Amino acid sequence: DGGITQSPKYLFRKEGQNVTLSCEQNLNHDAMYWYRQDPGQGLRLIYYSQIVNDFQKGDIAEGYSVSREKKESFPLTVTSAQKNPTAFYLCASYRSSLTEAFFGQGTRLTVV
Amino acid sequence: DQQVKQNSPSLSVQEGRISILNCDYTNSMFDYFLWYKKYPAEGPTFLISISSIKDKNEDGRFTVFLNKSAKHLSLHIVPSQPGDSAVYFCAAMINFGNEKLTFGTGTRL
Numbered sequence: 001d002g003g004i005t006q007s008p009k010y011l012f013r014k015e016g017q018n019v020t021l022s023c024e025q026n027l028n029h030d031a032m033y034w035y036r037q038d039p040g041q042g043l044r045l046i047y048y049s050q051i052v053n054d055f056q057k058g059d060i061a062e063g064y065s066v067s068r069e070k071k072e073s074f075p076l077t078v079t080s081a082q083k084n085p086t087a088f089y090l091c092a093s094y095r096s097s098l099t100e101a102f103f104g105q106g107t108r109l110t111v112v
Numbered sequence: 113d114q115q116v117k118q119n120s121p122s123l124s125v126q127e128g129r130i131s132i133l134n135c136d137y138t139n140s141m142f143d144y145f146l147w148y149k150k151y152p153a154e155g156p157t158f159l160i161s162i163s164s165i166k167d168k169n170e171d172g173r174f175t176v177f178l179n180k181s182a183k184h185l186s187l188h189i190v191p192s193q194p195g196d197s198a199v200y201f202c203a204a205m206i207n208f209g210n211e212k213l214t215f216g217t218g219t220r221l
Contacts, residue, residue, distance in 0.1 A: 006155075031211050033213060035215070040121075041217060041218075042118075042201060042215050042216055042217035042218050043156070043201060043215040043218075044215075045212065045213070045214065045215075048211075048212055048213075050211055056212070058212070088153070090155055090156070092155075092213070094211065094213065100146055100158035100161055101146070101158070101203075101213055102158070103148075103155030103156045103157070104155050105154055105155045106153065106154065106155050108153065
């Protein structure tokens with residue numbers, strides 16, 4: 001079945017450590033996104049990529065990094081520079097021409 | 113700068129009645145709008161969309177209305193059901209542009 005997969009669902013890390021969240025899609029979508037959701041807040045865009053080997057900063061990119069070496073994969077690294085990394089992270093992919101974006105199930109990252 | 117706004121953080125509606133969720137946007141370049149439904153600890157699921165060339169789109173109990181001059185869209189759910197309880201996000205993008213999908217802050221129904 002086609003879809004978008006985020007792993008792991010829950011992730012715990014010590015403060016000061018980098019951590020990478022996985023996002024894989026087999027929908028043949030060109031565009032992929034990373035969002036962050038905090039309690040009581042909407043979805044804020046971290047990074048997005050419209051094509052392999054290219055990506056753009058979203059509204060809250062500081063402290064995060066991404067790569068897009070393959071069309072299917074868009075991993076997000078939460079670095080130690082991110083001041084408040086504990087959040088629910090959502091990955092999405094999108095095909096051009098008036099279609100909807102599909103979301104993964106999310107990864108809840110807790111930094112202790 | 114919040115380009116997509118949902119000014120009502122929550123809304124309560126009786127079963128069987130109409131639910132109306134509102135969304136305003138500031139960027140006149142947006143030309144494609146989507147509504148998503150989200151349950152806690154899950155990814156959002158797509159509900160309905162509308163292109164700026166239309167002013168209404170229906171899908172079963174869900175209807176989205178777009179008023180371009182007012183930069184306003186609304187989602188109507190008729191009749192409302194207990195399973196509709198969730199957080200609803202509107203989103204906007206410039207289609208065939210940078211394809212950056214911008215979300216509102218959500219309304220809990």
